[in-house]
Amino acid sequence: MLEALSLPFFQRVLLAGLLASVACGVIGTYVVAKRIASLSGGLSHAAFGGVGLGYLAGFPPIVGAAGFGLAAALIVGIAQRRFGSGLDTLISMVWAVGMALGIVFVALAPGYAPDLMSYLFGSLLFVPWEYVVAVAVLDAAILAAVLFFHRSFEAVCFDEEYAEVAGVRAEGLFLALLALAALAIVTLIRVVGVILAIALLTIPAAAARPWVETLRGMMGLAVAICAASMVGGLLLSYGLGESFEISIPPGPLVILLAAVLYLVSVGLRSVLERGARAAATAA
Amino acid sequence: MTAPAAELAGVSLSLRGNPVLEDVSLRIEAHDYLAVLGPNGGGKTSLLKILLGLLSPDRGSVRILGRPARRAHGQVGYVPQHVRFDLAFPIRVMDVVLMGRLGAARFGRIGAQDRAAAEAVLERVEIQGLAQRPIGALSGGQLQRVLIARALAQRPKLLLLDEPTASLDERIGRSVWELFEELSEEMAVVVVSHDVGAISRYVRSVACLNRRLHAHPSKELTPEILEATYGGPVDLLAHGHPHRVLEPHEDS
Ligand SMILES: Nc1ncnc2c1ncn2[C@@H]1O[C@H](COP(=O)(O)OP(=O)(O)OP(=O)(O)O)[C@@H](O)[C@H]1O
Ligand SMILES: [Mg+2]
Numbered sequence: 001m002l003e004a005l006s007l008p009f010f011q012r013v014l015l016a017g018l019l020a021s022v023a024c025g026v027i028g029t030y031v032v033a034k035r036i037a038s039l040s041g042g043l044s045h046a047a048f049g050g051v052g053l054g055y056l057a058g059f060p061p062i063v064g065a066a067g068f069g070l071a072a073a074l075i076v077g078i079a080q081r082r083f084g085s086g087l088d089t090l091i092s093m094v095w096a097v098g099m100a101l102g103i104v105f106v107a108l109a110p111g112y113a114p115d116l117m118s119y120l121f122g123s124l125l126f127v128p129w130e131y132v133v134a135v136a137v138l139d140a141a142i143l144a145a146v147l148f149f150h151r152s153f154e155a156v157c158f159d160e161e162y163a164e165v166a167g168v169r170a171e172g173l174f175l176a177l178l179a180l181a182a183l184a185i186v187t188l189i190r191v192v193g194v195i196l197a198i199a200l201l202t203i204p205a206a207a208a209r210p211w212v213e214t215l216r217g218m219m220g221l222a223v224a225i226c227a228a229s230m231v232g233g234l235l236l237s238y239g240l241g242e243s244f245e246i247s248i249p250p251g252p253l254v255i256l257l258a259a260v261l262y263l264v265s266v267g268l269r270s271v272l273e274r275g276a277r278a279a280a281t282a283a
Numbered sequence: 284m285t286a287p288a289a290e291l292a293g294v295s296l297s298l299r300g301n302p303v304l305e306d307v308s309l310r311i312e313a314h315d316y317l318a319v320l321g322p323n324g325g326g327k328t329s330l331l332k333i334l335l336g337l338l339s340p341d342r343g344s345v346r347i348l349g350r351p352a353r354r355a356h357g358q359v360g361y362v363p364q365h366v367r368f369d370l371a372f373p374i375r376v377m378d379v380v381l382m383g384r385l386g387a388a389r390f391g392r393i394g395a396q397d398r399a400a401a402e403a404v405l406e407r408v409e410i411q412g413l414a415q416r417p418i419g420a421l422s423g424g425q426l427q428r429v430l431i432a433r434a435l436a437q438r439p440k441l442l443l444l445d446e447p448t449a450s451l452d453e454r455i456g457r458s459v460w461e462l463f464e465e466l467s468e469e470m471a472v473v474v475v476s477h478d479v480g481a482i483s484r485y486v487r488s489v490a491c492l493n494r495r496l497h498a499h500p501s502k503e504l505t506p507e508i509l510e511a512t513y514g515g516p517v518d519l520l521a522h523g524h525p526h527r528v529l530e531p532h533e534d535s
Contacts, residue, residue, distance in 0.1 A: 033372055151393055155382045159368040165335055166437060167357025167386020209373065213417040218373050 004238040013127040013191060013250070017230035019135045020187040020200075023142050025223030027184040028201035029208070029215055030177055034157040039076055041198040042091040043178065044185040046072035046098030048194045051119045052105030061119060062134060065189055068098060069182030077175040121193040122251030124237055135187045142180055153177055154215055191230070192251035199255045200226055207262040210269040225265075229258035286349030287312050288441040288471035289334055294343030296329060303329045307343070307496040311441065316467035318482040319475045321492035327475045328364055330492060331443045334473075335361055348440055357386025360439030362430045362447045364475070370419045376429050377414040380405060383436030404435040407462065423450040431459070435466070442466060444474045448481070460485040 004010040031040050050064030057064075072094050080087050106113055118126040146153065155163035156173045164170040181201065188197040208221035233254030240246040240253075289311040296304040303326045311317060319327050332338040333345060336352030347355035360383070383404075384397040405411045408428040413421065421429065427450050434442060444463070451459055460481050463472050467487070476482060482489060490498045 033369075035369070151378075151381070151388075152385060154374070154378070155385055158372055158374060158379070158382070161337060161367055162361065162363070162382065162433070163385070164337065165356060165359065165361045166382055166384075213373050213375060214378070215373055 002235070004235060004242075009125060009127070010234070010238060012129060012132055013124050014231065014234055016127050016132045016135050016187075017191045017234055017250075017254075018227055019132070019139050020184075020191060021204075021223055021226035021230050022139050023135075023184040023187045024200045024226045025204055025208075025221075026146055026219045027142060027177075027180050028205040028226070029219045029222050030153060030157055031181055031201045032205040032209070033215060033218070034177070036178075036181070037198065037202045038091055039080070039087075039178070040181045040185070040201055042076060042095040042098075043069050043072050043182045044188075044194045044197040045095040047182070047185055047189065048119065049098040049101035049105070051189070051194070052102035052109070055109040055113055055116075056105040060130075062131065062186060062189060065119075065194070066183065066186045069185055070179055072098065073178035073182045074175065077178045081171055081174070118249070119189060119193060120195050121249040122189075122191045122196070122254070123193075123249055124234065124241075127190050131190050138183050138187050142183060145176070145180060149173065149176070150216075157215075191234075192254050193249070196251045196255050200229070200258060203255070203258040203262050204229065207258070207265040210265060225258065225261050229254050229261060232257045285313055286346070288315065288348060290344075290346040291333070292344045294333060294340040294345060296326075296333065296338060296340045298329070298338075302494060304333070304340070304496075305494050307492075309490065309496060309498060311471050311473065313440070313471055314467055315471045315473075316464060316485070316487040317471075317473045317490060318486040318488075319473060319490045319492055320477060320479070320482065325493040327492050328445055330496075331361070331445055331473070331475065334441070334443055335359055355441075357437065358440050360434035360437045360442040360470075362427075362434045362442075362444040364445035364449075366426065366430075368418075372418060374418050375414070376405070376410070376416050376418060376421070377401060379418055379429055380414075380432045380436050383433045386437060400438070401432075401436050404432040407435065408432045408459075427451055428459075439470055441471045442473065444472070446475050446477070448476060448478060 005014070031037055047065040047069040050066065050068030051061040052064070053068070054061030054064035076087070076091060076094055079090050083090070106116060115123065115126045117123070152163070152168050152173050153176075155166065155168050156170050156177065160170045160174065163173075184201060185194070185197045188200055192200055204222040204226040205218060207225050208218045212218045212221055233256075234250050236253045236257070237248055237250035240248055287310050289309065291307055291309045294304055294307040295302070307330065319330065321327055329338060333340055334347060334352065336345075336347070336354075336356065345352045348358055377398075380401040381393055381397060384393060384400060388394070388397055402411065402414070405414055408431050410425060410428050410432065413425060413429070418426070418429070427447060431444070431447055434444070442463075448459055463474060464485055466472055474482075474486065488499060490496055
C-alpha cells in the first residue's frame, strides 16, 4: 500500500488532500461553532451546478464550482439575515437546484464526461497539478482572511447581535464567512467530491471539540484530524484497488475514517472524564 | 455643548403587527443615570434595541450621540437580558471581553492596550480570576458580570443594561448598582430593572414604560405612577418601601 507514495498521481492527490485539510479544519471550526452545517451542505451541492456548467460551456468545472458556491453563499447568506425561519426551506432548494442544474448541464454538454463521478465522490486519478496549485492558492487566501479577521469572525459566530453592537460589520463578515466556506468546499471537490464535502467541514471540527477550549485550538486539532482521515482514506482507496481489486473512490473512505476518529475522540473523552470523576470520589 | 447621549422623538414601533412602543420621546444627557421600569412585555428591551440601532422605529427620530443609531455602534455598550449565545461555544472569558474592543481596534486587530483594558474591566466587576475560564464553566452571576465587563470594555459613552442584576446576589448586586453610579460619571447609564428598592436608592431618574413612556425627571415615583404603568397595584411597594421611593437630589 505504501508504494503508492512513490507514484506521481498519488503524490498529487495526497498533496491536494493535505492542503484541503487546512482549509477544512479552519473553516469547519467556524461552521461547527456557528452551527451552519446544513447551510454549508447547501453550498457544496449548489457548487455541482457550476461543475456542470463548466462541462457545458467548456471552462474548468472547478471554476464553475467556485462561482456557483459563492453565488449560493450570497443568496443564502442574505436570505438568512432577512427571513430567518424560512431559511431551512431555502437551503434545501439551493441544495437540490444546484444538483439538478449540474445534471441538466452535463446532459446538454456534448460528448461523454469521463470524470463526472469524480466530482461527486472524489477520485485518486483525476487530480492534475493545476488543481493542487489552485488548492494551495485557496488555502493561502483562506488563511490570510482568517489570520486577519479571526476575532471578528469569532465574534460573529459567538454572538452576532453583540458583534454588531460592538461595531463589527456582522452582516458583511457573515457573508465573508460563507464565501470562505464555499471556497473550502472547492478545495475538497476533486478529492472527496461535492456530496461528501460537508462531512469534512463538520466531522473533524466536532471530533476536536471535546479536547479544546478555544476556536484556535479547535482549528489546529481539526486540521490534524482531517489530514489523518485524508491520508488514511486515500491509502485505503489505493490499497483496496491494488490488492483486492475493490474500487472505492477515496471520498467515502475518508469520511468513514473521519467518523471513526470522531467516535474514538468522543468515546475516549467520556472514558477519561468518568475515570477522573471516579478518582475524585475515591480520593 | 456636547450632544445628548440619546434623543428619541415621537418613536413608534410595532413588531409583527403588535404595537410595542407608541409616541416615545426621551432625552438622555451625557451623565444621566436612568432606570427604566415597566411590566413584562412593556417594551423595555425593544426600546433598548432601538437605542442600539438593532430595531428601526416605524415612526419618529432616533439620534444617538448626535448621530443615527447605526452610526453609533461601538460607542454604545449593551448588556442583554438573556444570554444569546451557545454556552458550549469554545471560548474563554478574556476573549469574550475582548469582543468589546473590536469596534475601536483597527481592522479587528487586538493589541496590548486592548488586553490591558479588558483586564481592568474584569477587575472592576471583580472577576479578574476568571479570565481564562471557558464561558461554559461559569455560574449565572459570573456570566452576568462577564457580559457587563464586555460592555464596559467598549468604553461606551452610553451604557444600556437590560436587567443586569437578575442573577447577582445581594452583596454583589448592591455593589454593581454602586458601580453603575460610579460609571455614570464617565457615561450615560440606562438600567432596565424591576428592583424598585435599588432604583429608589441609586438611580437619578426613572422612566416608566408600558408601550408609552412616562419620564420622571422629578425623581418622584408615586404608587399612582407605578399603578398606571403596570396597570394594577404594584406589589413591590407593599414590602415596606416608602411611597416616595426616589429621594430628591440636587439638580445637576
Ligand atoms: N421579535 C418579536 N416579534 C414580535 N413581537 C415581539 C418581538 N419581540 C418582542 N415582541 C413583543 O413586543 C412587546 C415588548 O417586548 P419587550 O421584549 O420589549 O418587553 P420587555 O419590556 O423587555 O419585557 P420583559 O420585562 O418581559 O423583558 C411584547 O408584547 C412582545 O410580545
Ligand atoms: Mg425585556
